[in-house]
Amino acid sequence: MKKILTLVLALALVFALAAPALAITGDTSPDETNPSSAPVSLDVELFTAPEAFGGGTLSISRVASNKMYIVNEVAYWGVALEFYDKTEYDFNMQPRDYKDSVLTISCDAFALKTVGSGHTYSKTGSDKVKRNQGVPGLSLNDKDKLTTSFPSGKDGLWGTGTTVYYFGQGVVTGKGLLKAEIAKTPSWGGDGLEIYKSNGSILYTVKDETDGFRVTKPEVGNVFFEVDSDDEVTGIFVFLEDGELTQAQEVEFKKKTSGGGSIVLAIGDYEDDDLEDAIDLYNGVMKFFGFNYDAEGRLLRKHFESKCRALYLKDQATINLYTGSIVIPDPEVAPPKTGDAASVMGFVMIALALAAAGVVVAKKKIRA
Incomplete structure (x- = not known):
């Protein structure tokens, strides 16, 4: 009898009460697109002075990697995007994404x-750099x-082999x-949120x-996550299209005795x-x-959106601050000026994207 009770107790510990999970957690940050699959590249850099433009040439000079700024110093920045030529590269993303x-x-x-x-530029193929030629400006939200969108259509930049540049400045x-x-915002259409294979x-x-x-x-079936008014999961159900049963069946769980x-x-x-x-x-x-249903959390749209194949690329530059007590007077920030090459001696000449910034996106004829 004692042995039987011991066995029953052991089984009770291994197979704790079966019950549906009541919470959900998951990563809601979007997965970054593999650069080798993306139809565009993105680059962010800091510069020593405003950009200079003249004769179809854009001139810039990147700050040193150990640059330390002082409070009230002016920081010059630039962002470049290269929209790859669809006739030269095989994109692994669908246009809708x-x-x-x-x-x-x-x-x-x-x-x-x-x-x-006045501070937007573009360059297509081997052409010279142009100022304010079909480049949407940046406005504050x-x-x-700063935001802007890149629409589709015959006048869009997608697949054109065009690089666009934005320049600005600010007081540190x-x-x-x-x-x-x-990033492309995932669309919940009439058929729901569709997530595609490559x-x-x-x-x-x-x-x-x-x-x-x-x-x-x-052609397989569906998993239904039942939620309450607080977005907590109260039940999970599975239905197989070719299964013997005609109704969805609830998932039952057992708690592990070790490891949680x-x-x-x-x-x-x-x-x-x-x-x-x-x-x-x-x-x-x-x-x-x-x-993960074993920790506190809620189930929201963004949990699903984060796993879409929609485009998401990011880049950043660090503004390091001098730790001493030097503070320069408030500057009068004038808009960046353009000029010829003589006015920006020592600047590095660039052709495509921000190659002078030392950031190069490797491209292949087949972007796999």
């Missing part, structure tokens, strides 16, 4: 100001960030970062329904091959979206 992307620039070391047409108030990102076929479709989110894998966490104990009444297929579908969704 990058066209109409938005460029956003932010800084916590100095205030940003609108970048007008309500969060004091402290240490910080100048950040830039170009070959253009649909991997998952996510629908935001009244009481939860449904993740469908074509939980694993699937059962999925409703699925058995044998159906159970194996249901677990594979469930585990595939969990792994792809990076979900």
Whole structure:
């Protein structure tokens, strides 16, 4: 009798009460696009002086890597984007995943100001640099960030082999970062959020329904995450298109006795091959979206959006501050001036992107 009670107690510890998870966590930051697959490159740099332009040539000089700024010193910056030529490179992204992307620039070391047409430039192929030629300007949004979008269409820059440049300046108030990102906002259309494979076929479709989110894998089935008014997950259900059962089955869990966490104990009444297929579908969704149901959290749209193949590139430059007590008087920041090469002696001449800045994106004829 004593041995039987011991065995029963051991089984109770291993198979704790089966219950659906009540919380969810997951990484909501978007996955950065592999540069070798992106149709555009992004570069952020700091310079010693305003850009100079003359005779179709743009001249700039990058600051030293150990540059230390002083409070009230003027920092000169630039952002460049090269839109690769679609006739020369095989993009691994679908146009729907990058066209109409938005460029956003932010800084916590100095205030940003609108970048007008006088400080936007473009260069296509072996042509000379042009000022204010088909380049959208940068304007401040309500969060004091500079933004602009790059629309599709015949006048768009996508696939043209054009490099665009933006230049600006600001008065340093402290240490910080100048950040830039170009991103496509995922679209929740009538069919939901569609997540594609690299070959253009649909991997998952996510629908935001009244009481939860449904993740469908074509020709396989779906996983439904039931949520309450606080966005907490109250149940998880799996349905197989070719399964024996005609209704979705709830996932049941068991708690591990060591190491924490939980694993699937059962999925409703699925058995044998159906159970194996249901677990594979469930585990595939969990792994792809990076979900974890053993910690506090909520299930939101951004959990799914973060795993889209939509374009997301970022770059940044660090504004380091001198740690001494030197502070220069408040400057009168004049707009950058342009001139010929003689007025910017010692500047490094550039042709494509910001090659002089030492940042080169390797390109291949097949961008795999």
